[in-house]
Amino acid sequence: MKIAIIGGTGDQGFGLALRLAKNYQVIIGSRRREKAQESAGRIREILSSKGIPYRDVIGMENREASREGDIVILSIPFQYTLPTIIDLREELKGKVVVSIGVPLASAVGDKPTRVVLPPQGSVAQMVQEYLKDSKVVSAFHNVSAKVLESIEEPVDCDILVCGDDEESKRKVIEVINSIEGCRGIDCGDLEMSRYVEQITPLLISLNIKYKLKGSGIRITGLRR
Numbered sequence: 001m002k003i004a005i006i007g008g009t010g011d012q013g014f015g016l017a018l019r020l021a022k023n024y025q026v027i028i029g030s031r032r033r034e035k036a037q038e039s040a041g042r043i044r045e046i047l048s049s050k051g052i053p054y055r056d057v058i059g060m061e062n063r064e065a066s067r068e069g070d071i072v073i074l075s076i077p078f079q080y081t082l083p084t085i086i087d088l089r090e091e092l093k094g095k096v097v098v099s100i101g102v103p104l105a106s107a108v109g110d111k112p113t114r115v116v117l118p119p120q121g122s123v124a125q126m127v128q129e130y131l132k133d134s135k136v137v138s139a140f141h142n143v144s145a146k147v148l149e150s151i152e153e154p155v156d157c158d159i160l161v162c163g164d165d166e167e168s169k170r171k172v173i174e175v176i177n178s179i180e181g182c183r184g185i186d187c188g189d190l191e192m193s194r195y196v197e198q199i200t201p202l203l204i205s206l207n208i209k210y211k212l213k214g215s216g217i218r219i220t221g222l223r224r
């Protein structure tokens, strides 16, 4: 299975690619192909230098990456999400699209410890409204890029997953569970994503208060 990461050159996309490349073919997407290829090369270099086996990691322009990926992760800042997905709408038809965006108020020059909610209630619902022919699943909001990129340590975080299509959610949870230390938890319909997205500003606030690299969450009482 091929996983494409739109904006995979950025912090969160790069960290996810590092983790996912162990078990999946990963395509880094960028607005510029050379930038994507450079990031893919860095991922191969990091994994090779640490003796971590990996599948193929390649870089492509976002449109090509969207076409190639079976699962497509949107890893772009909130404020650029709509123009990007509208532009890629044709390529994303029929795909499982993973929305990881958090509507941080820093997008409008305010604090990253606050949110500015899109009218749909969450980034994931906004994405689904504009990508009617894609199956949107929301995930990876509460795990930080810094934790993901510390590839030698397991990730200590549950990943809360929301979506309206059961089969797509199952696929994404399988991908999440392939990451050492991550546990994917089905949290119900896509509309639940508004609560999951709003946990992240709290985690950012804890990171600031306690000078943490990247706090995460665990749900207790669940048997796997």
Ligand SMILES: NC(=O)c1ccc[n+]([C@@H]2O[C@H](COP(=O)([O-])OP(=O)(O)OC[C@H]3O[C@@H](n4cnc5c(N)ncnc54)[C@H](OP(=O)(O)O)[C@@H]3O)[C@@H](O)[C@H]2O)c1
Residues within 6 Å of the ligand: 007, 008, 009, 010, 011, 012, 013, 029, 030, 031, 032, 035, 036, 074, 075, 076, 077, 078, 080, 084, 100, 101, 102, 103, 140, 141, 142, 143, 144, 145, 146, 200
């Ligand atoms: N960072 C975290 O710890 C973290 C944690 C949880 C969730 N998230 C979510 O993950 C997503 C990515 O976060 P990030 O920190 O990785 O962001 P980022 O590094 O600031 O940006 C990611 C990528 O977005 C692309 N981009 C920038 N401006 C753009 C524009 N005008 N139009 C289209 N694409 C543009 C860039 O790729 P190219 O220049 O290569 O096209 C960039 O590398 C966000 O939605 C964020 O809420 C982040």
